[in-house]
Amino acid sequence: MAERRLWILGTALLGAAALFLAWNLRAPVEFILGLRVTKLAALVVVGAATGAATVLFQTVAGNRLITPGIVGFDALFVFLQTMLVLALGGLGYASLPGMEKFLLEAACLVISAVALFGVLLRKGAGDVIRMILTGVVLGVLLRGLAGFAQRILEPSEFAIVQQSSFASFGAVARQELAVAGVLLLAALAGAMRLAPSLDVAALGRTKARTLGLDYDRLVLVTLSLVAAMIAVSTALVGPVTFLGLLAASLAYGWLGTPRHALLIPAASAIGALILVAGQFVFERLLDYQSTLAVIVEFAGGLLFLFLVLRRPRP
Template sequence: MAGIALLAVTAAYLSVGARGDWGFVLGFRGTKLVALLTVATAIALSTVAFQTLSGNGILTPSVMGFDALYLLIQTGLVFTLSGLGFATLDPFVKFAAETAVMTGAAMLLFGALLKDARDLARMVLTGLILGIMFRSLTALLARMIDPSEYAIAQSASYASFNVVEPALTWVAAAMTLAVGGWLLARHRRLDVISLGRDKSLSLGLDYDREARRLLAAIALLVSVSTALVGPVVFFGLLAAAIARQVAGTYRHAVLLPVSALIASTLLVGSQTLFERILGLQTSVAVVIEALGGLTFLYLIFRRSVR
């Protein structure tokens, strides 16, 4: 059912409002569609995998300071290179640097989870403190640069699905496909990891080694999606929550592809509605994030009531 819905919104995105040469239309919209599918898949898979590893259904890797780190990187580049240097920076170099920095930071941050799988409060608190520190450094740099140059950094600091570098889209898609295939191939181990560290060890699984590999995959997926379009905090939580309800199982052989399909359907469908039907030239990320934030609050209140 999720696959049929994705095909429907994909057809609508490619065809609604199309005029002129279909070869040009499909080529232009097709690249943008690949970017949407890549970001949605990367965010959904990383969220499901992170929730499995942490044993908590209301956590996402993006709420652990990724957005603040991304903002700091953008502002730091403008501060160091100036607005002109930032605008002329090679997109591949920028993409590679951002991915490398955020992946390394994620491994250092989430590595705390490996020391004590039950100490989630410390991990969350560490992420929040680092996020505050990154935002403070960003504010400091913002006061030290020219206002016009800060506007350049600010425009690059919000998730935007309207303007995506075509060449980077295919690189990100290949990386997401490779990591997603790796996760799906290890779905049985993910099922065991979801039982917790003690039960995983009792079943003969090398939990620490598998956790390190899983953390690397999560960090890479989040870093790629963030470097491609910008920070998206709550979208993964929204997609994962819906996927768990639709799938009706915790088996990752089903949960992983279903979450990717639902996330892709939500993102492509929302972009089609805003861009093709309503004619609003704005980013759909605002609405997606609002729905994800409401989902986050709902999950918290539901657990507190229980």
């Protein structure tokens, strides 16, 4: 049954992608189709990376109410944008080569996340909650520093920071997208290889170690994959904090199985489907250009509150 539902998700994603590409396609067909293919690929990459990373993160954290963004990825990204504009000015920032900027941001995000995970979990992976709380505090600190720096920017420079701090799928370079796609495929392949071990890890640290699983090593490897996927997607289009929570929650509810070999591709497909279908509705049907990220964050925030409020008290 779960396998059949996974195939249904794949079919729905293919249908949404075909509709996104073919709807109201007019001359010049090749030019317009090329733009749509690039945007579609960006939507799929970001949605798949965010959905899969959230499932992995929730498993090692033992909590389905959190997302990787809670440890400060979005705050670090905004801080990097602010510091670049502050150091280079608006013109210097705009003249940065796209590929070099993408690689720099992705590398900073990955290195910061791996350093956070490695330092806080060096004595073992049993204190993931301490790592999450530290990430939350660092995120608040980075937001405060970014807010302070933004106050001394010129209005035009502040507008550049604001524009680059929100997710945008309209201006993704193909070279950056190709690199992000390759890295995502590698990370997803690694996650799928870990799927049987993640099924055991979901039982809890004590039970997993009793069954012979090297739990600490698995957590560090899994968090490294999470860092890579979230860093690449964030550097590509910007932060989308609650998309992963939507995708992971829907994947658990739709499949009704704890098997990560099915949950990981399902969350990836649902994350991509949310973005592709949402972009199609707002861009093709409603003729809006920049509301998708806001709507996804709003819906994800409502889902988070719903999950928190309906959770039974201990």
